[in-house]
Amino acid sequence: MAFELPPSSAKRLDDLYKRLQDDVERFVGYPCTAEIDYRELFRFLEFPINNVGDPYKDGTLKLHTHDFEREVIDWFGRLLQAPENSFWGYVTNGGTEGNLYGLYLARELFPSGMTYYSEDTHYSVAKNLRVLNMQNIMINSQPSGELDYEDLRETIKINRHIPPIIFANIGTTMREGIDRIDRIREILDELAIPGFYIHCDAALAGMTLPFIDGAPEFDFSERVDSISISGHKFIGSPIPCGLVLADRNNVQRIARSIEYVGTLDTTITGSRNAFSPLILWYAIQRWGYDGFKERVASCLENAEYAVKKFLENGVEAWKNPHAITVVFPRPSDEIIERWQIAVQEEIGHLLVMPHVTRELIDEFVADYLNHPDTSSSAADS
Ligand SMILES: Cc1ncc(COP(=O)(O)O)c(C=O)c1O
Known part of the structure; x- marks a missing residue:
């Protein structure tokens, strides 16, 4: 009662x-x-649901919504042209966690890499870099909020011997400036950089640009390595949430098998919100x-x-x-x-x-x- x-x-x-x-x-x-209405989902607040562990590997805890989480990730995978059998993802607590995850994968791949990000980057990214203890250099922005490519080129050139990790803004916080992945790749090609990592912070515009004809491309067809999108921004949610997609090979480098939960530890947090995947799933059904x-x-x-x-x-x-x-x-x-x-x-x-x-x-x-x-x-x- x-x-x-x-x-x-x-x-x-x-x-x-x-x-x-x-x-x-x-x-x-x-x-x-x-403009949100998730009343249909109220009854799920009756259960102590928890999506602990890898959404693609169910563990011993049965009170989860992994199947809905997978559907959400697969929907975004198709939207963002992820290669069907080689991508992975999970529903996060928001854009910040997705960005932390992308940077974490990048650091595991390039432990001594140098991260480049523009001065218009969200404030949480500098903190993420500190948490991960990653070397980094801030690049100038243009008045539109977009990265200054000349500054990026010159700065990478000076540090050519260090693998670059590019933190690209697909819509900056204040001006919604978009760092062009094609221009960034041109610079990396021109400087003949052999190994690099590109993470896209598409907190807001990850849910707008894919629906706009002729908008700049930032998806996996541009050969980026990971993408983070917020769920409570354009889609809308009463609980902050988001998702991150990444190359599965890179995720396998950090995966650890955990007997206690009978699944793989591939995510940042242990216990994970099992309600927000339902919200995102419901919104996808609705719209x-x-x-x-x-x-x-x-x-x-x-x-x-x-x-x-x-x-x-x-x-x-x-x-x-x-x-x-x-x-x-x-x-x-x-x-x-x-x-x-x-x-x-x-x-x-x-x-x-x-x-x-x-x-x-x-x-x-x-x-x-x-x-x-x-x-x-x-x-x-
Ligand atoms: C460009 C950008 N990145 C990351 C974030 C952080 O996202 P979240 O608030 O979902 O953690 C924001 C939030 O406004 C943002 O604008």
């Missing part, structure tokens, strides 16, 4: 629910879709390839609308091609607070996710114009 909370505690939950209901109305600054394609197209159109709306009102907003991130001059603290806007130095951004309608964009732009940033740095510039 369900436990009944004392009235004062029940009220705490009611108040929290109301606060979240209110805050989700103006959720435009972070790359997470708010499918065509549904996601439509959603991405609609977000792109709305992002273009947002840029136009800002420009019509004299605000210098812009976005990268194929991006749903609209960049504009840093707003006032009032706007940052009310609309949950992520800012970095002189810029802020709007993430045109599936729940961000044109009406919401109009409301945001009007509020932005009515509450200009009057802080000293804005006034000085």
